[in-house]
Amino acid sequence: MFGWSGKFLRVNLNKEKAAADGYTASTARSFLGGRGFAAKILWDELKPGIDPLSGDNKLVFAVGPLTGLSLPSSGKMVVAAKSPLTGGYGDGNIGTLAAVQMRKIGYDAIIVEGKSKKPIVLLVQDDTAEFLDGKDLWGLKSFEVEKRLAELYGRMVGILCIGPAGENLVKFANVVSQEGRAGGRPGLGAVMGSKNLKAIVLVGSREPSFAYPKELQQLGADGYREVLTKPNYAFWKQQGTMNTIEWSQANMVLPTYNYREGSFEKADAIGGFAMEKMKVANRGCPQCNMTCGNVVKDSSRRESELDYENVVMLGANIGLGNLRQVAALNRDADELGLDTISLGNVLAFAMEASEKGLIKEKVPWGKFKATKALVEDIAYRRGLGDLLAEGVRSTAGKIGQESSQWAMHVKGLEISGYDCHAAPAMALAFATSSIGAHHKDAWVISWEVKAGRESYSQEKVDKVIELQRLRAGVFEALTVCRFPWIELGFELDWYPKLLHAATGLELNWNNLNAIGDRIFNLIRAFWVREYGKEWYSRMDVPPDRWFEEPLPKGALKGAKLDRKKYDNMLHVYYERRGWDEHGIPTKTTLNKLGLDDVARQLGKRVKLRE
């Protein structure tokens, strides 16, 4: 096989053994890599109903055929497992040297099985895997862990680790790399912690072999040059995703005070232009020439890397309008290994619950010191922090009193940074995303604002599906960053050409979209298999707040989602996807995608329509 190594590394922590495991060319062609491989492995190898925090769960790190190569924004890897937060499929991508080193060690995925009896560090150097004593690192924050491992193995090795939140099994703990480049929102840091795996170090010396290496090299170099010519390039380098804050404020989609309002009175103070005045450096993922991490000094003079999501969730959504303080919360979250999106969500939930008198603790909106202390409490599971560490769905279930109406999640995953009172297509995108409410699969909001906010049309449904194929399927499977295309207009035509040069496969966008659909449907099957008889169509519905509580102010005052129209739009979505009225893929749909075996297995758990 060209472009792929044809091998996974299977690591058993119970036995402290690792061995190569081959996979077929057909698997490579059908699932490409990254999320595609992860979904296939988890579907094939996990028994339904396992405890995500037990040794039965498997933690997968996977790359794709373009990952880590000298071409635009290729330094990404996917981390995946059954999620302890949602109970369904969970994954995330991380921009990290570990992605580059994964190609160099010569494996396309590492599958971590079982559970170590004591804290360990997994060191993989080409063919050799070692299980090192991790007790000196246990308890340390992620930046310190990386620093110590880099001192031992060098600055260019790949390091993935967890902070105290992962050790303490916080349900939205993530996996951290390169001081704050993190991934695995649905608690994959907790899965790593449950296995007593503090860190993974990857050191490789091989080069993958390619079908047309000279063509690949030329295309990569041309691609980098093309990125530089894009009109938005300079501004992107100045602000990255932070420029979206002013846009969200102007369009009333900024998550504010637990998604009650669509705009924030202090938005200017935390926006892209305010950030520019503080910016001290630009940082990013490896192999990227449009790096978008904005480094500022926080209120304690520490460096903190800002982007749209972490700033709106730890700023506007909790009523905090001081960017250096937002940066401090962000830095704390990165060091502790907490997902900033879910964190901003659970903090806002606690603030609202406190305001309404539903909890005895005083958690005021926008108060930095109190919030900072609560962030630590969550990571170490102290007091109220222990309750919040379970995520908003669980917390709302415990405090009751209709708080589930404003627990802002879908399928247990807290919503990322867009208010959808007046954005039905974005609400649908959140509701049907592969991991719970996340924007990555179908960031349809900018298109929707231009196309018109009020409509619940079929055109909107089709746009969501089109983006899910591309973003949730193809980009996550190629495992390259989508920002060159989305943000700068780097043409999609590049990707089939790059894929051909790497693998020799002639795939056009129809073929690639079919792969995207296959992966998306496999992940849906995973969710349905896990939930079994508990699965029902209300799983694909956003929180009540957006239907019941209109926006209280601004140009869109009074706007809210229409439940009947939303239900109809969801129904159309199911039809266009080839799913039944409960959102379960039909046998015909699965068979058409070559997922016959999935249909057979799923049919044993739930009734599948023809």
Ligand code: SF4
């Ligand atoms: S554009 Fe940003 S997120 Fe994408 S690879 Fe570059 S630095 Fe990473």
